Amino acid sequence: MANKLFIPGPTEVRKEILDEMTHPQIGHRTQEFKELFASLRPGLKKVFHTENDVLISTSSGSGFWEACIRNCVNKKVLHAVNGSFSKKWADVSKRCSREVEKIDYEWGKAVKAEDIDKALSEGDYEAFCMVHNETSTGVASDLEPIAKVMKKYPEVLWFVDAVSSLAGMKIEVDRLGIDICLASSQKALALPAGIAVASISEKAYKKAETVEGRGYYFDLLELKKMYDKDQTPYTPSIPHLYALKKQLERIEEEGLENRYKRHKEMAAYVRDWAKDNGFEMFSEQGYESDTVSCMKNTKKLDFKAMKKDLAAKGYSIDSGYGKLNENLEKEGKPTTFRIAHMGDLTLDEVKEVTAELEKYF
Ligand SMILES: Cc1ncc(COP(=O)(O)O)c(C=O)c1O
Structure with a gap:
C-alpha cells in the first residue's frame, strides 16, 4: 500500500x-x-x-x-x-x-x-x-x-x-x-x-x-x-x-471557487492547529500560503525519526526544506516543518495527519 x-x-x-x-x-x-x-x-x-x-x-x-x-x-x-x-x-x-x-x-x-x-x-x-x-x-x-x-x-x-x-x-x-x-x-x-x-x-x-x-x-x-x-x-x-x-x-x-475554498479551509485549519499547539508560523503574517503551511519547529521535534515512523504508518510527511533548515540551524534558530494541503486532499485527511503528529508531543 x-x-x-x-x-x-x-x-x-x-x-x-x-x-x-x-x-x-x-x-x-x-x-x-x-x-x-x-x-x-x-x-x-x-x-x-x-x-x-x-x-x-x-x-x-x-x-x-x-x-x-x-x-x-x-x-x-x-x-x-x-x-x-x-x-x-x-x-x-x-x-x-x-x-x-x-x-x-x-x-x-x-x-x-x-x-x-x-x-x-x-x-x-x-x-x-x-x-x-x-x-x-x-x-x-x-x-x-x-x-x-x-x-x-x-x-x-x-x-x-x-x-x-x-x-x-x-x-x-x-x-x-x-x-x-x-x-x-x-x-x-x-x-x-x-x-x-x-x-x-x-x-x-x-x-x-x-x-x-x-x-x-x-x-x-x-x-x-x-x-x-x-x-x-x-x-x-x-x-x-x-x-x-x-x-x-x-x-x-468540484467548481474552481469550491476548490479554492477547500484549500483556504485546510490552510486555516493547519494555522489554527499550529497556534493551538504552540507552533509559530515561519511565513510572514498575512502572506501564508493556502497550499502549504510552514511552521517553526519550536518544540524541537525529531522530524527525521518521525518521518520514518509515520512512513511505516502510511503517511509521508515533510521535515522542512533542506537548505532552509541547514541555514537556520547554523544561525541557531528553530528549523521548520511543512504540512502540505494541496491538490485533492480534504480537510478530514489533513486532520488525520495532524492527529498523528500530535502523538509526538
Ligand atoms: C515554487 C516552485 N517552483 C518550481 C519548482 C520546480 O518544479 P519542477 O520540479 O516541477 O521542475 C518547484 C518544485 O517544488 C516549486 O515548488
Missing part, C-alpha cells in the same frame, strides 16, 4: 486519475490525439482564468522557467528572490547567460510591490520573474499590488511561477496581466509528475520573435505553431494528457 502524501509535491493522486494513465497508447499524429489535445483547452483556460494559449510541455515546471528566459529575454532580467525556488530560477537565468539583477528578501518574507516598482524604475529590464507561492517557506505573495506596478511598465514582461499554487489558489492571469504563468502537474493540480502547463500572452510571443537562440524543445513559437493545429512539436506524454483531461473534468465538477 502506497503512503498518503502530505508533502508539498508530488501530491496525492486519486486512483481514478492514475487509472487514466493506463489508457491504450495512440499515435500523436492521429485525429484521436488532436481531439484529446483540443479537449484540454477550455478546462486549462479556466484554471488560469485566461483567454491566452495554455501550452503543455513534457517536462516538469522548471522547463518553463528556462522557456521564459530563452524565449523572452535578450539581455537583462529582474528576479525577486524570497526562497529556494525563486533563487533557483534566478540561477537558471544566469545559466542561460542573461544579465540577472535580484531583489533579495529574507526567506519567509513575501515579494512586495514597492520593491519591484523601485527596481524597475532604476533599470532597463525586459522581464520580471517571481514565484507566487514559495513552496520552501510557505509564503504566497500578493499579486494584486504587484499587478498594479507591472501596469506602469508595459515594456516589461511579467513571469509568474505558480507551480505550487495553480488550481489551489485563484490566479486571474488576464485580469492581472501576467505574460507567462507556469505550473507543474504534480502540485495543486494533483496529477503525476511529468508535464507542465503555462499560459502565454501575445506580448510574450511577440517578444520571442525578437530573440535569437530560442533552442528547440522549449521554443514557444514552435510550440504555438503546433498548438494551433492541436498538436505538439514532438511526442508528448500521452498518458499524462488522459490524466489531465479527467482531472480537468473533476475540477469542473
Whole structure:
C-alpha cells in the first residue's frame, strides 16, 4: 500500500486519475490525439482564468522557467528572490547567460510591490520573474499590488511561477496581466509528475520573435505553431494528457471557487492547529500560503525519526526544506516543518495527519 502524501509535491493522486494513465497508447499524429489535445483547452483556460494559449510541455515546471528566459529575454532580467525556488530560477537565468539583477528578501518574507516598482524604475529590464507561492517557506505573495506596478511598465514582461499554487489558489492571469504563468502537474493540480502547463500572452510571443537562440524543445513559437493545429512539436506524454483531461473534468465538477475554498479551509485549519499547539508560523503574517503551511519547529521535534515512523504508518510527511533548515540551524534558530494541503486532499485527511503528529508531543 502506497503512503498518503502530505508533502508539498508530488501530491496525492486519486486512483481514478492514475487509472487514466493506463489508457491504450495512440499515435500523436492521429485525429484521436488532436481531439484529446483540443479537449484540454477550455478546462486549462479556466484554471488560469485566461483567454491566452495554455501550452503543455513534457517536462516538469522548471522547463518553463528556462522557456521564459530563452524565449523572452535578450539581455537583462529582474528576479525577486524570497526562497529556494525563486533563487533557483534566478540561477537558471544566469545559466542561460542573461544579465540577472535580484531583489533579495529574507526567506519567509513575501515579494512586495514597492520593491519591484523601485527596481524597475532604476533599470532597463525586459522581464520580471517571481514565484507566487514559495513552496520552501510557505509564503504566497500578493499579486494584486504587484499587478498594479507591472501596469506602469508595459515594456516589461511579467513571469509568474505558480507551480505550487495553480488550481489551489485563484490566479486571474488576464485580469492581472501576467505574460507567462507556469505550473507543474504534480502540485495543486494533483496529477503525476511529468508535464507542465503555462499560459502565454501575445506580448510574450511577440517578444520571442525578437530573440535569437530560442533552442528547440522549449521554443514557444514552435510550440504555438503546433498548438494551433492541436498538436505538439514532438511526442508528448500521452498518458499524462488522459490524466489531465479527467482531472480537468473533476475540477469542473468540484467548481474552481469550491476548490479554492477547500484549500483556504485546510490552510486555516493547519494555522489554527499550529497556534493551538504552540507552533509559530515561519511565513510572514498575512502572506501564508493556502497550499502549504510552514511552521517553526519550536518544540524541537525529531522530524527525521518521525518521518520514518509515520512512513511505516502510511503517511509521508515533510521535515522542512533542506537548505532552509541547514541555514537556520547554523544561525541557531528553530528549523521548520511543512504540512502540505494541496491538490485533492480534504480537510478530514489533513486532520488525520495532524492527529498523528500530535502523538509526538
Ligand atoms: C515554487 C516552485 N517552483 C518550481 C519548482 C520546480 O518544479 P519542477 O520540479 O516541477 O521542475 C518547484 C518544485 O517544488 C516549486 O515548488
